[in-house]
Amino acid sequence: MYVLGIESATPVAAAAVAGSAGILAERMVWNSRTHSVNLLPMIKAVLEDSGVGRESLAGIAVSGGPGSFTGLRIGMSTAKALAQVWGLPVVGISTLEVLAYPLAGCGSLICPVLNARKDEVYSAVYEYSGPAPACLKGPMAVSPAELVKILSAFDKPVMLVGDGTLAYGAVLKAGLGEAARFAPLSANFPRGAAVAELGLIAIREGRGIDPAGLLPEYIRPSAAEAAWQKKQSGRQNGERNL
Numbered sequence: 001m002y003v004l005g006i007e008s009a010t011p012v013a014a015a016a017v018a019g020s021a022g023i024l025a026e027r028m029v030w031n032s033r034t035h036s037v038n039l040l041p042m043i044k045a046v047l048e049d050s051g052v053g054r055e056s057l058a059g060i061a062v063s064g065g066p067g068s069f070t071g072l073r074i075g076m077s078t079a080k081a082l083a084q085v086w087g088l089p090v091v092g093i094s095t096l097e098v099l100a101y102p103l104a105g106c107g108s109l110i111c112p113v114l115n116a117r118k119d120e121v122y123s124a125v126y127e128y129s130g131p132a133p134a135c136l137k138g139p140m141a142v143s144p145a146e147l148v149k150i151l152s153a154f155d156k157p158v159m160l161v162g163d164g165t166l167a168y169g170a171v172l173k174a175g176l177g178e179a180a181r182f183a184p185l186s187a188n189f190p191r192g193a194a195v196a197e198l199g200l201i202a203i204r205e206g207r208g209i210d211p212a213g214l215l216p217e218y219i220r221p222s223a224a225e226a227a228w229q230k231k232q233s234g235r236q237n238g239e240r241n242l
Helices: 035-050 069-086 095-103 144-154 165-181 192-204 223-241
Strands: 003-008 013-019 022-029 057-063 089-092 109-117 120-127 134-142 158-161 180-181
Touching: 003 035, 003 069, 003 192, 013 035, 013 192, 022 035, 022 165, 022 192, 035 069, 057 069, 057 180, 057 192, 089 095, 089 192, 095 109, 095 120, 095 134, 095 158, 095 192, 109 144, 109 165, 120 144, 120 165, 144 165, 158 165, 165 180
Parallel strands: 003 057, 057 089, 109 158, 158 180
Antiparallel strands: 003 013, 013 022, 109 120, 120 134
């Protein structure tokens, strides 16, 4: 069984192929070109590198968010289009879980931290002490200061990972003190390999769905949606005051 993994939720674009023996091929890039330009050539390359034809794929996994609204739309539309054409099930994998998964067994809580802009981060808290990861808190969009309060309440060491640690590492370290541990720089962006491996597990468990049902997990509304909601709220308040 083989699964194609697609990652586009952050500035990094990645693709990988996972099988029962492990990760067969992976490509990853962060450059000035858009994900819409990078992804398809990378997908073609990992399929060729792995020697896995599309007829051998059991499904497609894609990073489902949270993350960049544009990046998620590109990744989702790519996964859905390929799955539809190739007749494959798809599965969305939490971008936060994609970040946490490679750090399983580190001996502490794992907290992925993605820079959400506007002085917020996307985050969650995971524990891998059992046979499967447990999400203890989140996913959520919070300020770095609020995240410090949430993590402090656990009173345990916590491994922080993600590009949000680059932007807010000083705040997190100051608030958490010795409890804060930071993942290596190479772990701070979600890997296509993790998407593919988690997707392989999901497809094996029968969690693949029809591509038409695949939806991103934004957590908070986009700027355009927030503006529309504010406009609608203003109209409703005006109508009630008439």
